[in-house]
Amino acid sequence: MNAGPGVATRVLAAKVLEAVIHRGRSLKGELVTALAQLPDPRDRALLEAICFSALRQRARYDAALQLWLQKPLGEKDGDLRSLLLVGFAQIDAMGLPAHAALSATVEAARTLGRPHQAGMVNALLRRAQREGFPESDPAAAWSAWLRKKINLEWGEHANAIFQASAHAAPLWLRVNRSKGTRDEYASRLQEADIVSSIDPNLSDALRIDLPVAVSALPGFAEGDASVQDGSAQQVADALPLGPGAHVLDACAAPGGKAAHLLERDPSLRLLALDVDQRRLNRVRETLTRIGAQAEFRVADASDTQTWWNGEPFDAVLLDAPCSATGIVRRQPDVLLHRRPEDLSSLVALQARLLDGVWKTVKSGGVLLYATCSILKDENEHQLSRFVARTADAQPEALDARYGHAAGHGRQRLPGEQGMDGFFYALLRKRNSH
Ligand SMILES: C[S@@+](CC[C@H](N)C(=O)[O-])C[C@H]1O[C@@H](n2cnc3c(N)ncnc32)[C@H](O)[C@@H]1O
Incomplete structure (x- = not known):
């Protein structure tokens, strides 16, 4: 038949x-x-x-x-x-x-x-x-241990988290500044009958509420625009960089944030590091599509002896591997697969990465720690422990554009301003004299 x-x-x-x-x-x-x-x-x-x-x-x-x-x-x-x-x-x-x-x-x-x-x-x-x-109850999709944690940690916000995680995200685009302005790209979308809007807090973003195939986006193959959630785009705002700065992207794959930084300032000297060779190849592809240059290295970022030549970085981005509990709407299988023991090993890995890459930050330089998690063990508690054991780490305040105050950092919860759940914390290395 x-x-x-x-x-x-x-x-x-x-x-x-x-x-x-x-x-x-x-x-x-x-x-x-x-x-x-x-x-x-x-x-x-x-x-x-x-x-x-x-x-x-x-x-x-x-x-x-x-x-x-x-x-x-x-x-x-x-x-x-x-x-x-x-x-x-x-x-x-x-x-x-x-x-x-x-x-x-x-x-x-x-x-x-x-x-x-x-x-x-x-x-x-x-x-x-x-x-x-x-x-x-949308909370029923979450396993008991995670549901309990979210309720405990986020109290009055917990229901909104469960609700937002059950719905599709809008399509967020990042317009490539090095190729044209956001307004110009919005007009090109309009000509293609695609309705987009801006968010006053995001300078490169366009939001499309009726998602379309990327092949329908003008100039997508040429790198004029890329798909990237608004929360991920804010990383570039949170990381203060001077022109031509020497930057480490310690967990770079698949390369969205590296691409954004380089679109904003092609003169950056950026080292894109990732432990996974295949994923690092995706960073190369991403940067090739937008026409940007970087250095690449496969390594465990925490093991600095294996990859660092001793030249300190002005800025380090540590977009750490995490539970992905802030992006359940994009990775709904997270709810089926996360186990409590995964969380403990992620927390240990994040701590090792923080300790390792901190050594590579120059005096007076900065480290931005980011995750797409909403669990405090990976975010504000992780940062409190790091700051307590690291004498020269000085937290710098981020403003309310980055979400709720959360210890030394800021937390956006899933769905807020239409964006993914995300954590950001900025640390400056005190001058050593
Ligand atoms: C959240 S993703 C990074 C996303 C990326 N920054 C972007 O914007 O496209 C975390 C990455 O960390 C990498 N990773 C995990 N453990 C690592 C380690 N010890 N050293 C370097 N990279 C690691 C993973 O392979 C994964 O690509």
Whole structure:
């Protein structure tokens, strides 16, 4: 039997979700393999949109299944459950026309070897379409230990964090200053019928609330604009740099922040370091696309003996590996995969990185510590411990544009001003005399 149009996309989406939800696989990794099987870019975009929407809204859809199914799905029904999430996401979060979503998803049940359950899939999708979804708590998507931590640490803000993390982010663009002004680029978008807005606190950013494919963005391939969340763009504002400064980007891959710094000042002498060779190659690609120059090095930044030639840096950016709890809306599988022991090893790694790269900052120079985490262990507590054990580290204040006051730094929570959750802390090295 020949599967109807769109069936293959639904089958692949169900397989991706099954691997991510039931077998601990990463969404990014599974998507790479699945996307390679779809030649049409529209199908690829649909596959991604289904997987992200289903994972973001997983708690709501699970709650509906619990209510609607007389007998809960068994352990061996991971693919069926995933297919139902695929169907729900299309009807609900993505608002696709029901006829297309329904028939392709029901057909996908057959392709997945479950012809005897196609009727049930059909009935559940029709019910969802008719009744909508029951009220449910977005916090249910978070594992108990993380939920407890967020409630404890963020109290009155916790609900807003859970809500914001279940919704798609707007598309934030960073306009390449070295190629033209933001106003000029906004006009080019307008000519292409793409509506964008500015944020008064972000000088290079344009926000697009109805996301479009990057291929539709004028001059994207030439590096006239890049995709980067507003919070990530603020890193360049928080790091004070003189012209031609010697800069270390200690955890540089995939290179968004290095690119931004170099677009602002191509005269910087920037060393892009990352422990992961393949990821560092992406920094090279990113910088090539925007036409910027840098030095590259694969190394563990904390182990300065292996890579540092002793010439101090005016400024160090430490955009540290973290729990990614501030960007759950972009990486919804974080909620399925983070374990308490991951957090302890991340906190230890961040401390090692801080101690290591601090040695490379020149007297009077600065270090900006940033994470896309909202957990205090990785952010304000990490910084308090560092400042307490580091005699020459002097915290410098960042203003309210960077979010809530959080110890020696500032914390933006997910969704605030439409941006990702992010932490920033600026430290200056006291002159040693
Ligand atoms: C949050 S990402 C950095 C994002 C990057 N700054 C950007 O704007 O595109 C963290 C990076 O740290 C790298 N990393 C992890 N441990 C490291 C280490 N010990 N030394 C250097 N890089 C490390 C990871 O490979 C990852 O690319």
